[in-house]
Amino acid sequence: MTTADARKPNPPSKVPRTERGRKTLRKLLDAAAIEFGERGFHEASITGITRRAGTALGSFYTYFDSKDEIFRALVDDMSGKVREAAKDALREERPALEAERAALVSFLRFAREHKEIYRIIDECEFVDPESFRQHYQTTASRIHERLTEGARRGELREDLGEAHAWAIMGMNVFLGLRYAVWSDEAGLEDIADLASSILREGIARKP
Amino acid sequence: MTTADARKPNPPSKVPRTERGRKTLRKLLDAAAIEFGERGFHEASITGITRRAGTALGSFYTYFDSKDEIFRALVDDMSGKVREAAKDALREERPALEAERAALVSFLRFAREHKEIYRIIDECEFVDPESFRQHYQTTASRIHERLTEGARRGELREDLGEAHAWAIMGMNVFLGLRYAVWSDEAGLEDIADLASSILREGIARKP
Numbered sequence: 405m406t407t408a409d410a411r412k413p414n415p416p417s418k419v420p421r422t423e424r425g426r427k428t429l430r431k432l433l434d435a436a437a438i439e440f441g442e443r444g445f446h447e448a449s450i451t452g453i454t455r456r457a458g459t460a461l462g463s464f465y466t467y468f469d470s471k472d473e474i475f476r477a478l479v480d481d482m483s484g485k486v487r488e489a490a491k492d493a494l495r496e497e498r499p500a501l502e503a504e505r506a507a508l509v510s511f512l513r514f515a516r517e518h519k520e521i522y523r524i525i526d527e528c529e530f531v532d533p534e535s536f537r538q539h540y541q542t543t544a545s546r547i548h549e550r551l552t553e554g555a556r557r558g559e560l561r562e563d564l565g566e567a568h569a570w571a572i573m574g575m576n577v578f579l580g581l582r583y584a585v586w587s588d589e590a591g592l593e594d595i596a597d598l599a600s601s602i603l604r605e606g607i608a609r610k611p
Numbered sequence: 612m613t614t615a616d617a618r619k620p621n622p623p624s625k626v627p628r629t630e631r632g633r634k635t636l637r638k639l640l641d642a643a644a645i646e647f648g649e650r651g652f653h654e655a656s657i658t659g660i661t662r663r664a665g666t667a668l669g670s671f672y673t674y675f676d677s678k679d680e681i682f683r684a685l686v687d688d689m690s691g692k693v694r695e696a697a698k699d700a701l702r703e704e705r706p707a708l709e710a711e712r713a714a715l716v717s718f719l720r721f722a723r724e725h726k727e728i729y730r731i732i733d734e735c736e737f738v739d740p741e742s743f744r745q746h747y748q749t750t751a752s753r754i755h756e757r758l759t760e761g762a763r764r765g766e767l768r769e770d771l772g773e774a775h776a777w778a779i780m781g782m783n784v785f786l787g788l789r790y791a792v793w794s795d796e797a798g799l800e801d802i803a804d805l806a807s808s809i810l811r812e813g814i815a816r817k818p
Contacts, residue, residue, distance in 0.1 A: 444737050446653060501814075501815060523736070523737075526733055526736055526737075527736075527737060529730070529733055529734075530651050530730075530733075530734060530737075537793075540785075540788075540789075544789075551814070555816075558816060559815065559816060560814050560815060560816055561814055561815070561816055561817075562816070564814060565805075567786065567789070567790065567797070567802055567805050568805065568809065568814060570785050570786055570788075570789045570790075571782040571785065571786055571805070571806055571809055572782075573785055574781035574782045574783070574784055574785025574786065574788075575778040575779075575781045575782050576781070577781055577785065578747075578777050578778065578780055578781025578784065579774065579777055579778055579781065581747075581777075581781075582747075582751075582774070582777045583774065583777075586744075590774070595774060598772075598774050598775065598778070599778055602775065602778055602809070602810070602813065603809070603813050603814050603815070604813045604815055605812070605813045605815070606809065606810050606811045606812045606813040607708075607758070607767050607768050607771055607775060607810050608708060608766065608767060608768070608810070608811055608812070609762075609765060609766060609767055609768055609769070610768075
């Protein structure tokens with residue numbers, strides 16, 4: 405039981421109804437991303453989050469009961485943002501392989517601007533294993549759907565399945581770790597070209 | 612902790628000199644894999660490790676000063692075991708793409724038998740970030756060397772670099788998470804065939 409449980413009044417609706425409430429919630433989630441990203445779940449504190457957000461402690465408890473709860477909300481929030489970033493990139497109709505490339509570029513850009521996402525998703529494996537699974541299963545499903553659509557349109561191989569989606573996701577996640585989070589040196593378009601060329605033709609020398 | 616500390620080998624006094632000592636150390640590391648794998652770093656305890664190992668607490672302190680120290684030793688140990696498993700698979704001379712396939716099969720087999728490896732390496736990102744980096748950088752370097760050798764022999768594209776190695780490593784790690792750790796259903800040879808076919812020809816439909 406956290407202190408949160410002791411001080412919590414009857415729970416109001418936790419979804420903000422006013423614009424001001426939405427802004428406060430946004431500030432808390434953004435502050436939580438920095439706090440958890442920098443200090444890790446165990447060292448992070450609720451007062452650390454409200455201090456960074458510039459909100460009163462009471463505002464925190466309007467929306468969350470505990471550190472666990474805002475952590476889970478944050479994982480959801482980040483998962484959603486990655487999805488949104490990809491959706492923007494995929495809005496335009498493109499050939500299947502170009503769509504995969506565009507999705508990767510948008511992910512790499514997002515990861516470079518939100519380097520804390522890796523620590524947060526990775527720590528989720530320990531803090532909330534179910535959300536961790538959920539995040540990757542959802543991501544793989546979206547890739548799988550795109551592959552199926554690409555095969556239907558005759559652009560991709562017909563035998564592509566869930567495992568191909570996991571292979572592509574792994575490629576993207578590790579390229580992001582190395583070239584978006586650990587280092588800013590490489591051009592993200594170059595990294596995306598390179599991943600795209602693996603999907604287009606493999607790595608064997610052409611006969 | 613500095614890089615130097617993280618990479619420092621056990622001081623000479625701590626390397627077992629007798630066969631019995633080596634067995635005790637092995638028991639402690641195997642017990643630590645289970646303890647950290649099941650309970651996570653924060654919940655794991657030294658007495659939990661010695662209980663599982665069936666050794667006296669004093670034996671623990673013969674080889675390690677702290678929970679942190681055995682955790683770092685364990686990451687080194689697992690990293691080394693993965694490397695050894697791959698080395699066995701690569702002993703035979705094979706064409707480059709078959710070598711990558713063999714390395715993946717050996718990794719998937721290892722991960723299925725030591726499912727705790729993912730939790731331990733992943734938690735390392737938080738407990739000992741330097742070892743975490745080290746583990747993946749070393750793995751990527753080994754893949755990169757094999758790619759370079761394959762290109763030199765005229766089997767692989769000549770433009771393959773570090774980023775290709777990271778892409779392949781990511782593919783392998785995520786296939787392992789999904790099909791070796793989370794589920795035992797898929798045939799590991801099938802998963803390796805599928806990854807191999809991506810490297811051989813990509814995912815586009817043949818014209």
